[in-house]
């Protein structure tokens with residue numbers, strides 16, 4: 523074991539291929555269904571939305587897929603990202619556990635999201651796409667995509683959840699800085715947006731609706747615009763595995779191997795990106811790390827949702843996939859400030875949770891913000907509230923190790939910094955945040971809205 527605290531790779535050690543979990547999934551993947559016919563989708567349907575190269579990655583069972591040189595070249599702007607041992611946090615907790623974190627907040631826009639944004643922009647450019655359309659919640663994904671599109675000289679339209687568009691202007695301004703057009707969703711530019719506005723002109727919007735608006739805009743553009751996904755889809759998760767592949771090398775430098783691997787999960791991309799290379803070791807190399815995906819108790823997709831086929835978006839314009847879901851009409855409670863608001867979960871993460879390869883854990887809002895503050899005071903970094911969910915569980919695991927007098931190695935993904943999330947931290951400091959657990963009756967209610975799929 524090394525007594526160093528920083529594990530830095532040089533740019534020649536950026537992985538040359540992404541890891542594709544499809545090659546090792548212990549259960550066969552479920553079909554992706556057409557939103558209207560409920561039958562398996564054809565590549566033709568998907569090709570309206572994305573280039574064939576990405577569709578092929580979505581269904582590929584090759585274990586490793588080469589990272590194109592132009593993508594690796596851009597990765598060098600911030601990759602390899604550091605892995606650090608949080609010794610000051612360990613001391614503060616007085617724990618025998620060793621806590622490591624991989625820090626994705628060093629990317630130019632402050633999160634893991636560019637790892638796939640750059641790849642998607644590259645493949646679209648290669649296929650001749652002129653402009654992309656996407657959705658964003660608080661804006662982390664939108665800013666990554668805006669930067670990537672500016673690198674490849676492509677247009678970008680972003681449907682941003684209205685409440686964030688007005689209350690959190692800074693990421694919107696970053697997107698505009700890179701040349702993107704940003705709309706407050708619901709808009710009257712799409713049928714799905716108009717339908718919501720007709721019922722509720724003051725609707726604050728939801729991530730599910732922004733997705734409907736983005737998919738619809740691409741679908742009716744006659745091929746002029748394609749859709750870029752920020753999470754959930756297999757190719758997105760795969761692009762993120764650069765994180766875990768680097769982390770494996772860095773743990774080796776540290777001379778330790780994690781007993782516990784932790785990531786927060788919204789749609790599943792940073793969790794999968796960090797954890798899947800370790801899951802690969804569990805599935806094929808006899809390792810036994812516990813792998814934990816963490817979600818908010820107010821949006822408890824994996825811990826309270828149902829594992830079933832559901833639409834990926836609110837309006838039923840996007841494909842249907844089998845996943846843990848709270849129902850596609852889910853709107854998160856207003857009081858929830860910590861992100862991770864999507865109603866579903868990536869199909870592969872859902873399958874691994876269902877099969878018992880990944881543990882799912884829900885944490886409450888106040889304890890999550892408390893963990894973020896504790897982490898900042900020890901390590902200096904202000905984490906994105908999303909990432910703070912992983913910190914909460916890392917601290918809980920370290921405290922359990924202390925109680926048990928057990929040396930445990932814990933590794934988590936710090937998916938982004940929270941410099942644009944200070945209003946949420948202010949609300950926490952002022953005592954304005956509350957805990958909220960999503961009621962089980964609401965989950966039961968949502969079941970009635972699921973598509974009826976006959977096996």
Ligand SMILES: Cc1ncc(COP(=O)(O)O)c(C=O)c1O
Nearest residue numbers: 662753788789790791792937938
């Ligand atoms: C910093 C950060 N971490 C995590 C997430 C959750 O998304 P995912 O589960 O796709 O990584 C987000 C989503 O916007 C994010 O901005």
